[in-house]
Amino acid sequence: MSAAQIHIVDDDQALRTALTRLLSAHGYQVVAYESASAFLERVPDDAAGCILLDVDMPGLTGLQLQEHLARTGSILPIVFLTGNGNIAMSVKAIKAGAEDFLAKPVASEDLLAALERALARYREAAASNHHLLELQRRFGTLSGREREVFELVIQGLLNKQIAFELGNTERTVKAQRQAVMEKLGARSVAELVQMGMQLGVLKKAA
Structure with a gap:
C-alpha cells in the first residue's frame, strides 16, 4: 500500500497551490488534481489517505465523485471544501459519509483538524480491511x-x-x-x- 497522502481535488489552480504549500509545510504528502475526472484517471487503486474535495467543479461534481467512490468501495474519507455550499448540500454530503463540510475561506486550524480526523478514520478503515482480508485467507x-x-x-x-x-x-x-x-x-x-x-x-x- 502506498504512503498516506492528502488528495486535493479542486478546479481553482491558485487554491490548489496555496493548499499544497500549507499542507506540505505541516508535513503532509500532497497530490493535487484539477478535476474529479483527473483524480479518477490518476489515483492508484491502493491510494491511501484522504480527499480534500471541492463541490462545484466542471464535469463531475464533488458530490458525484463521492457517490462514485462509495459505489466502488473506496475507504478514502472525504473533507469537502467549497465556496458555494449550502445546508442541504452539507447534510447530503455528511449523510453519505463525508468527514466534514467546510466553507471557503477556512481557518487553517479548522482545516488541519478536519484532515487529521479524516486520516485517523482512514487508518481505522485500512486496519479493518486488512483484518478482514487475513480472516478470509484463513477461512x-x-x-x-x-x-x-x-x-x-x-x-x-x-x-x-x-x-x-x-x-x-x-x-x-x-x-x-x-x-x-x-x-x-x-x-x-x-x-x-x-x-x-x-x-x-x-x-x-x-
Whole structure:
C-alpha cells in the first residue's frame, strides 16, 4: 500500500497551490488534481489517505465523485471544501459519509483538524480491511467438512448434535472443531461467532 497522502481535488489552480504549500509545510504528502475526472484517471487503486474535495467543479461534481467512490468501495474519507455550499448540500454530503463540510475561506486550524480526523478514520478503515482480508485467507484454508463444522458451531450446536447432523462420530467432530479454531486463530466459540458475522457466514440478529 502506498504512503498516506492528502488528495486535493479542486478546479481553482491558485487554491490548489496555496493548499499544497500549507499542507506540505505541516508535513503532509500532497497530490493535487484539477478535476474529479483527473483524480479518477490518476489515483492508484491502493491510494491511501484522504480527499480534500471541492463541490462545484466542471464535469463531475464533488458530490458525484463521492457517490462514485462509495459505489466502488473506496475507504478514502472525504473533507469537502467549497465556496458555494449550502445546508442541504452539507447534510447530503455528511449523510453519505463525508468527514466534514467546510466553507471557503477556512481557518487553517479548522482545516488541519478536519484532515487529521479524516486520516485517523482512514487508518481505522485500512486496519479493518486488512483484518478482514487475513480472516478470509484463513477461512480459505478450511476443508469442506471443516467449513460445515464451523457453520454449525457458530449456530450454537454441540459436538454431539454436529456429529448427528454430519453423520460423524463425536470424536471426529471434536478434532475438526479444534482444527477450525487453530486455522482461524480463534480462542473461543464467541470469537468464532464474531468471525462468522465478519465473513457473512452468520447473519447478525435483527
